[in-house]
Amino acid sequence: MRALSRDDLIEHLTAEILAGRLAAGTKLASEREMSEKFGLSRPIVREVLRGLHERGFVMIQPARGTFVRTPTPADGARSLDSFYRRSNATARELTEARLMLERHTARLAATTATDADVAAMEQCLIDFDGAKSILERARHDIAFHGLLARASHNTVIETMFASIVALTFELMLRSLSDREVARQGAPDHWKVLKAVKARDPDAAERAMTHHLEIAARLYGPDFDDSIDSVARREVLRLLGPQVTVDGLLEDLMRRYSDGLQGPGGRG
Numbered sequence: 001m002r003a004l005s006r007d008d009l010i011e012h013l014t015a016e017i018l019a020g021r022l023a024a025g026t027k028l029a030s031e032r033e034m035s036e037k038f039g040l041s042r043p044i045v046r047e048v049l050r051g052l053h054e055r056g057f058v059m060i061q062p063a064r065g066t067f068v069r070t071p072t073p074a075d076g077a078r079s080l081d082s083f084y085r086r087s088n089a090t091a092r093e094l095t096e097a098r099l100m101l102e103r104h105t106a107r108l109a110a111t112t113a114t115d116a117d118v119a120a121m122e123q124c125l126i127d128f129d130g131a132k133s134i135l136e137r138a139r140h141d142i143a144f145h146g147l148l149a150r151a152s153h154n155t156v157i158e159t160m161f162a163s164i165v166a167l168t169f170e171l172m173l174r175s176l177s178d179r180e181v182a183r184q185g186a187p188d189h190w191k192v193l194k195a196v197k198a199r200d201p202d203a204a205e206r207a208m209t210h211h212l213e214i215a216a217r218l219y220g221p222d223f224d225d226s227i228d229s230v231a232r233r234e235v236l237r238l239l240g241p242q243v244t245v246d247g248l249l250e251d252l253m254r255r256y257s258d259g260l261q262g263p264g265g266r267g
């Protein structure tokens with residue numbers, strides 16, 4: 001094989017991964033082997049692999065090697081989340097977007113959810129009802145909505161929801177700390193699940209619509225405030241200065257990157 005340039009090697013490996021010729025879990029050749037095969041120096045090969053790692057294509061495990069990574073919906077979501085924050089997205093904007101997305105997600109899940117999907121969502125809601133803290137409830141809450149998106153069996157919908165997971169989680173901290181919002185909203189989870197189990201798309205959509213429209217009725221001034229500022233206020237009030245929003249979100253997105261492992265997830 002002719003000697004490749006750095007960009008040639010990036011293009012070659014990316015194409016192999018996207019085409020499935022290098023399947024998830026496949027161990028790539030070592031830096032030395034790639035250097036000899038493609039006629040590139042080991043530092044350049046190392047740079048290429050680091051670039052693929054940063055883009056989410058591979059995992060680099062010290063002393064073990066480089067492996068093709070299984071894609072997750074969160075992979076394409078992080079840059080959008082940063083954009084939303086820099087744009088100071090409000091609760092109103094997020095609610096309008098969720099109404100557009102999650103009403104259809106609920107309808108679709110009512111026709112596509114498997115028995116395993118339903119069981120995972122049901123266990124998630126049992127865990128939600130039994131949670132002892134607002135933070136625990138928020139984790140189960142976001143897991144339920146993520147599992148519903150997964151039950152749509154539509155990769156684009158999953159990715160769209162993943163792009164608003166962090167903002168939605170922050171808003172859930174606000175909702176769950178408000179007794180009236182929580183009182184009205186929590187039962188809707190079970191109504192959505194009941195409709196999904198009954199294969200009733202109309203009922204699933206109605207329940208999700210009611211669930212999401214509560215914020216517009218009860219949030220007051222917070223509805224048009226930036227989600228980030230509302231969340232930081234709630235975290236400080238509920239958990240104290242030793243806990244940060246950034247730390248909570250890092251843990252949350254790690255769960256998503258692991259495929260909704262944790263409460264109500266695949267793990």
